[in-house]
Amino acid sequence: MYRGPPDQLPSCLLDLNWEQTMESTGHFEAALSSVDGMAVHKLVGRLPHSHHVGVRLNSPPRPNLSMAGHFLQPQQAMGGLPPSGTPMPLTHLDQFSADLGRFSSFGGRNYGHLATQFGFLDTEKLSRTASSQSLQTSRLPIGREIPAQNRLQLDVNNGESMNAREESSVSDPASREVSLGAPAWSSEKKRKAPPKGKAKEVGLANSAMDPPKVAEEDAKRCRSNEKNGNEDDALKPKVEQNDGSSGNGNGGQKQGRNAAAKSPEPPKDFIHVRARRGQATDSHSLAERVRREKISQRMKLLQDLVPGCNKVTGKAVMLDEIINYVQSLQRQVEFLSMKLATVNPHLDIDSLANLLPKDMHQTCVYAPPPCVDHSQQGASLHCVLPDGMETQSAVNLLDSTFHQGLSTHQPFLDGFESASSQLGTFWEDDLQNITHMDIGQN
């Protein structure tokens, strides 16, 4: 998701409580889990303060640091690290690191108070743990428990090897929402499998998740832990994330759930379908259940698309809504086409000619060949609509370009007139080409 240009990152990061953190601590959490090293580096460069994001230092004597330090190359951030802030955080840190040493204490309280302080996980403190020697050996996979909103890769693990692994693992799933590391992470986690789940769900007490949903995903996760090993962890990042954010009390049940052949919570994942308690276990009904699950998933998707469908429950009513919506959209298209026909009948910006049937992307790049003298209008027309359907902006853009055209009012129309006859034939050509396209795809 953060694969976009690094320049986008700083703005969105700054939108978070950067200001807050900056003022309060003078250090910055640049450690977005999904940010790869380059992006973070650029991000760091934009920080108004002179504080640099330090690398996670392996040498403890360096008290000041690190923010998502481990994302950066060690060489980059080493220089210019300012002296650390108040000693206060450090004491917090020590206490926290001590806590981290014990998985059982990975309680919500640590994350809770940390999270509340900064709105996302207090990586400042956590990152300091990296430098603290006490954590050198702990290698706690805290970094994995990152909730959707926190997105901070806690660089708890020390060691350059871990560093390298993290970086590679982080940059790889950069597009994923959760910093699920490479198998290296998960392998470590597997050693601590029991606490892992706990850590996950506890760590992110902030976000609220429906317990049943989480439970189901917990079950999924458990099963994946059990059966599928590392790969599944990488495969289900979203699940992990959701799990992590639950903070429910189901963690204790996880192991028991795995063991039970029939568990109270209906565990179902994409690979294995477990029969619910007291239900038929033949393949037909299982497949049927899977199918129903898929259908309900799609229904949820449609619910999101169709406005005003959230409150509606029940298949029939929702289907009604969907049907009405589709019908209304189609009617709108018809109405708008009529409106367009009346608004400006002589203005022909038709650019069917431009559309090379084979290549759609080209159409947005260059202007219609027939309307040579209006290339600027054509180009603006084609390329003007931004991603969103912001009609306002589109209209403004188009308006500005058309103002240019107005000055050359006469040739404007004349050009179009000449083009129109050519375009008439293009229409047929296009249609024929479409058949070829479609047949080719069919």
Place this chain on the structure above:
Amino acid sequence: MPPTSVCVCLSLSLPAARQDNLHSMDNHSTHGVFSSKHVNASLAERSHRIKMAAEMGLVRSSRGRHWSRALGRRLLQREGITGCGCKNAALSTSSNVFEDLGVREIEDDAAEIETRVRALQRLVPGGEELGLERLFEETADYIEALQGQVSAMRAMSCLLDGLEREKRMMGK
């Protein structure tokens, strides 16, 4: 929807049928006045053309989708059969999809859902042959494409409105 598809929708949303309007264009270019009769006479056809162009835009912008292929086929059919005169739109906008099915009573649950599903199948191009989950997938994609198309056309009409106003002002 990707931006390219939006552009395509926009570019296609304007009418392709210009041959019949050459006269009006001539008039306009010379006097700035066009005969309304001329315009109205082909209004229906022009709007039909625009609609076809819009649907073609839909098809183009979401190529590879089942419904878009079905819609393209339908469009081609109409174009081939009717040439320029037919008013049949590929997108049927009959006010009540259920009517065509011949069923309107509230039956039991399953049948209720069944009728609705069938209605949806008629709405979504190419939906008749799809199973339920595929149908929902296609519906979602189709809805997105329609939304994009509608906003593109709205933007275009706004633009043209403004343009025309400007021209009128400049003309005076």
